[in-house]
Amino acid sequence: MTHVTVDSILPAEVYNSLLIDHDATKQSALLKLKSQHVPALAKVLVVHRVSGYVELHLLHRHFVLQEGEVMLHKPLVIPGSNGDSSTTVDIAKAVSCPSTPKPSLFPLMWMVSSTGGLIAYEYGALENGSSQRRKIMDISEETWNAFAQNFCAHVKATGLQDIISLKDKSCMSGGEYVVPSKRALFRVPSSIINLQASSGWTLEHNVVPEENRPSPLPECTDGHVTKTKQTTGGTVAVYHKTEEDGPDAFDPREVDPLYTNRMWDALKSQDFFTTCPIVG
Numbered sequence: 001m002t003h004v005t006v007d008s009i010l011p012a013e014v015y016n017s018l019l020i021d022h023d024a025t026k027q028s029a030l031l032k033l034k035s036q037h038v039p040a041l042a043k044v045l046v047v048h049r050v051s052g053y054v055e056l057h058l059l060h061r062h063f064v065l066q067e068g069e070v071m072l073h074k075p076l077v078i079p080g081s082n083g084d085s086s087t088t089v090d091i092a093k094a095v096s097c098p099s100t101p102k103p104s105l106f107p108l109m110w111m112v113s114s115t116g117g118l119i120a121y122e123y124g125a126l127e128n129g130s131s132q133r134r135k136i137m138d139i140s141e142e143t144w145n146a147f148a149q150n151f152c153a154h155v156k157a158t159g160l161q162d163i164i165s166l167k168d169k170s171c172m173s174g175g176e177y178v179v180p181s182k183r184a185l186f187r188v189p190s191s192i193i194n195l196q197a198s199s200g201w202t203l204e205h206n207v208v209p210e211e212n213r214p215s216p217l218p219e220c221t222d223g224h225v226t227k228t229k230q231t232t233g234g235t236v237a238v239y240h241k242t243e244e245d246g247p248d249a250f251d252p253r254e255v256d257p258l259y260t261n262r263m264w265d266a267l268k269s270q271d272f273f274t275t276c277p278i279v280g
Helices: 012-016 021-030 033-047 141-157 257-268
Strands: 054-058 069-078 087-096 105-112 118-125 164-168 175-179 184-188 201-204 226-231 234-237
Touching (some): 033 054, 033 141, 033 164, 118 164
Parallel strands (some): 069 118
Antiparallel strands (some): 069 087, 175 184, 201 226
């Protein structure tokens, strides 16, 4: 089933043709994606009863992949301090993958392919020996195929195949901090991001305004959170990247060092991604 298993990985040439983050954000604004298209697309998810499992996502990339590489996502649970609850962040990294993926690899994000079907373009992987059941497995193949056919037809008809995708809701949404030198990114929940008023930045959750949301649709987001800044030319999203390696790349007032230190330690660890059986 295309929503549960991966038969083949997306060629790097196709992945590298995706719009990079800042260009995708600009294109979505030009197309008025949130106000004119997201509500109708969200309705397709609701009608096919898959809105509890997947969400609309802004189709974009951050890095150039080499052939045989994939963008692999892995959650990191960070214990809280002083009795606070733990927090989960998402770390994604470009890693090598066998030409024939192992059963541990599973799709997390899907795009509309050139042939008009859904194809995975970013992935997750089970830990060694893990047999974790994922919520999306509750969708039957019949339901997924009917949904995919309707969704892809709508996307193609509106010319949105280069800007809209789907994301498994188990893959968290949040502010993305990009590390070009490592070809990795940290996706941090907005609940632990404390943007400083003096920076001029705000967090834009891309939520469809209530007045533009057809009732009885639930709240709809494209799953992508960017940092936006007001300029003389309007509100823009900038390709935010960290030029430094290490915790100093983050403003400690914005993301507590408790989290940044753990994220960087995990990224540098030899074991963090190699515990995913597809790596190595």
